[in-house]
Amino acid sequence: MKVDAKTEIYGLIGYPVKHTYSPPMHNAAFNGLGINAVYLPFEVKPENLKDMLSYAKAVGVRGLNVTIPHKENVLRFLDEIDTEASLIKAVNTIVNKNGAFIGYNTDGKGFVSSLKEDFGMTPKGKNFFILGAGGASRAISFSLALSGAARIVLVDAIREKAIKLARSLARNTSCEAIALKREGRTMKEMILNSHVLVNATPCGMKPRDPRVIDPALLHEGLYVTDVIYNPGMTRLLKDAKKRGARVSNGSGMLLHQGVIAFKLWTGKKAPAKAMRKALDKLLK
Ligand code: NAP
Numbered sequence: 461m462k463v464d465a466k467t468e469i470y471g472l473i474g475y476p477v478k479h480t481y482s483p484p485m486h487n488a489a490f491n492g493l494g495i496n497a498v499y500l501p502f503e504v505k506p507e508n509l510k511d512m513l514s515y516a517k518a519v520g521v522r523g524l525n526v527t528i529p530h531k532e533n534v535l536r537f538l539d540e541i542d543t544e545a546s547l548i549k550a551v552n553t554i555v556n557k558n559g560a561f562i563g564y565n566t567d568g569k570g571f572v573s574s575l576k577e578d579f580g581m582t583p584k585g586k587n588f589f590i591l592g593a594g595g596a597s598r599a600i601s602f603s604l605a606l607s608g609a610a611r612i613v614l615v616d617a618i619r620e621k622a623i624k625l626a627r628s629l630a631r632n633t634s635c636e637a638i639a640l641k642r643e644g645r646t647m648k649e650m651i652l653n654s655h656v657l658v659n660a661t662p663c664g665m666k667p668r669d670p671r672v673i674d675p676a677l678l679h680e681g682l683y684v685t686d687v688i689y690n691p692g693m694t695r696l697l698k699d700a701k702k703r704g705a706r707v708s709n710g711s712g713m714l715l716h717q718g719v720i721a722f723k724l725w726t727g728k729k730a731p732a733k734a735m736r737k738a739l740d741k742l743l744k
Contacts, residue, residue, distance in 0.1 A: 461487065461490075461491060461498065462496075463498060464496070466496055467496050467497060467498055468495075468496065468497040468498075468522045469497070469498060469500065469519070469520070469521045469522060470486060470490075470497055470498070470499040470500075470521065470522055470523045470524065470725060471499055471500040471501065471502050471516075471521065471524055471525070472499070472500075472501050472502065472524065472525040472526075472527060473502045473504045473509070473512060473516075473524055473525070473526055473527070473530055473534075474501075474502075474503070474504070474526070474527035474528055474529070474530060475503055475504055475505055475506065475528075475529060475530070476503060477501040477502065477503045477527065478501075478503075480501050480527070481714065481739055481742050481743075482499065482501070482525055482718060483499050483500065483501055484738045484739070484741070484742060485714075485715070485718050485735045485738050485739050486499035486718060486722065486735070487499050487738075488731075488734045488735055488737065488738035489718075489722050489730050489731050489734060489735050491734075492731035492734035492735075493726075493728060493731055495726065495728075497522070504530065506529060506530070506533065509530055509533060509534065509537065510537055513534070513537045513538075513561065516561075517556070517559065517561060520556070521556060522555075522556050522725060523553070523554060523555050523556060523721070523724070523725035524553070524554040525552055525553055525554075525718075525721060526551055526552050526553070526554060527552065528595075531550040531551060531552055531595055532549060532550050532595070534551050534554070534563065535549070535550075535551055535563060537561075538551065538554065538561045538562065538563040539560040539561050539562065540560060540561075540562045540563070541562070541563045542562065542563060542564045542565070544564070544565055544568070544569075544602060544603070544606065545563050545564050545565040547602050547628070547632055548565045548567075548568065548598050548599050548602050549598065550565055550567075550595055550598065550599065551563035551564065551565055552564070552565050552566055552567050552599075552717065552721075553565065553566050553717075553720075553721040553724060553725075555724050555725055564721075564724055565599050566716075566717040566718075566720040566721045566724070567595075567596065567599035567600070567603075567713070567717050568599035568600050568601070568602055568603025568604070569603050569716070569717070569720050570712075570713045570714070570715070570716035570717030570718070570719070570720055571599070571600045571603060571604075571658075571687070571713045571716075571717075572603050572604065572607050573712070573716035573719070573720070574685075574708065574710075574712025574713045574715070574716050575656070575685070577712050577716070578685065578708035578712050579656075579683050579685075579706060579708065581655070581656070581683065582607065582608075583603075583604045583607040583608055583609040584607065584608035584609070585608065585609075585610050586609055586610060586655040586656060587609070587610055587611040587612075587613075587653055587654045587655050587656075588601075588604055588609055588611070588612045588613070588654060588655070588656050588657075588658060589613045589615075589650055589651050589654040589656070589657045589658070590612060590613065590614050590615070590657075590658045590660050591615055591616075591657070591658065591659045591660060591661050591663075591672055591673060592614075592615075592616055592659065592660035592661035593614050593615075593616035593618075593621040593622040593624070593625045593639075593660075594616070594621065594660070594661070596660045596687050597614065597616075597625065597658075597660035597661075598625060600658060600660055600687070601614070601625060601629055601637075602629065602632075602633070604635070605629050605632075605633035605634075605635035605637070606633060608635075609635050610635065610636065611635065611636040611637075611638070611654075612626075612629060612635055612636070612637050612638070613637075613638045613639075613640055613650045613654065614626050614637070614638070614639050614640070615639075615640050615641075615642050615647070616639075616642075616661075617642065617661075619639065619641060619642070622639035622640070623639040625637075625639070626638055626639040638650070647677060648677055651677050651678070651679070651682070652679065654682065655682075655683060656682070656683040656684070656685065657673075657678070657682055657683070657684045657685075657700075657705075658684075658685050658686075658687070659672050659673075659684075659685070659686040659687060659688065659694070659696050660687050662688070664686060664688050664691075664694035664695055664696055665688055665690070665691075665694075669695070671695055671696070671699070672695075672696050673696065673699075675699035675700075675702070675703060678699060678700050678703040678705050679703060679704070679705065680703065680704030680705065681704070681705070682700070682703075682705040682706075683705065683706050683707075683708075684696065684697065684700035684705045684706070684707050684708075685707070685708045685709070685710075686707075686708075686709050686710055687710040687713060688709060688710050689709050689710035689711040689713075689714055689743060690743060692709050692711065692743060693709070694709070697709060711739060711740075711743060714739065715732065715735055715736055715739055716732075718730070718735060719732050719735060722735075
């Protein structure tokens with residue numbers, strides 16, 4: 461990679477960002493297409509977010525990804541926010557359009573693309589059961605609902621969060637949205653009537669994490685996907701596989717949110733294979 465006076469700057473803002481897989485993925489894409497650009501991680505403390513965005517604008521940064529803890533706070537510093545990102549109330553991608561910073565959310569769309577790639581499935585008319593009602597769940601739920609999902613059932617350790625998200629989905633989309641109690645009796649019936657079960661909680665990232673769901677509630681024919689990509693096989697996915705379900709992890713969502721962001725930044729179709737290769741190398 462050569463860096464010269466014409467090199468365009470892209471990057472990720474978060475705190476911390478040391479764990480990120482995005483730089484190798486996007487730099488592989490720029491290299492693959494021969495674009496003179498570089499993607500860098502920027503560790504930005506919450507109190508420096510506003511200054512960072514002013515600085516990024518001043519030096520003409522072409523595009524940014526946004527990660528924890530800035531996805532929600534960043535909205536108030538942007539010039540424009542795309543409709544889906546406004547509904548999700550979170551931005552993970554910023555595009556510099558003629559000096560204006562426009563916010564998008566590609567997490568949910570990335571999830572929808574991964575469903576297609578991993579399971580050959582589109583959300584239209586399907587029922588989803590989602591564990592977690594935090595940031596990842598909001599993005600996934602809205603993208604599924606806007607892509608025609610018939611029903612989304614939400615369960616969160618904090619029930620009020622599931623209720624709030626279900627209300628927001630019902631108000632803004634035509635998808636049926638239900639918030640359930642974690643230990644409720646209807647869990648089994650709702651999962652039996654679902655096509656896909658999604659873990660959108662961080663539970664499963666650490667080896668000693670408890671089970672996110674009782675394996676007895678999983679069944680053959682169910683599609684089970686975890687937003688976690690490291691480890692690649694979480695306890696949930698192992699349980700689901702044993703019960704005869706089809707499984708996939710969060711690496712597809714990670715890849716495709718990047719593929720969609722790349723297209724928004726450059727207007728070019730991202731080299732998904734090169735990006736996947738860079739990602740797989742890190743996930744090994
Ligand atoms: P978050 O905002 O903290 O939301 C997670 C929610 O799940 C919280 O409300 C949490 O409640 C709840 N929860 C935790 N354990 C639970 C359980 N066993 N049952 C039900 N609810 C439970 O986190 P997030 O930002 O949405 O991130 C969730 C995961 O998605 C993380 O692992 C993140 O790395 C991953 N992610 C992956 C991608 C990708 O591209 N693959 C993209 C974005 C995020 P408490 O607060 O009470 O724990």
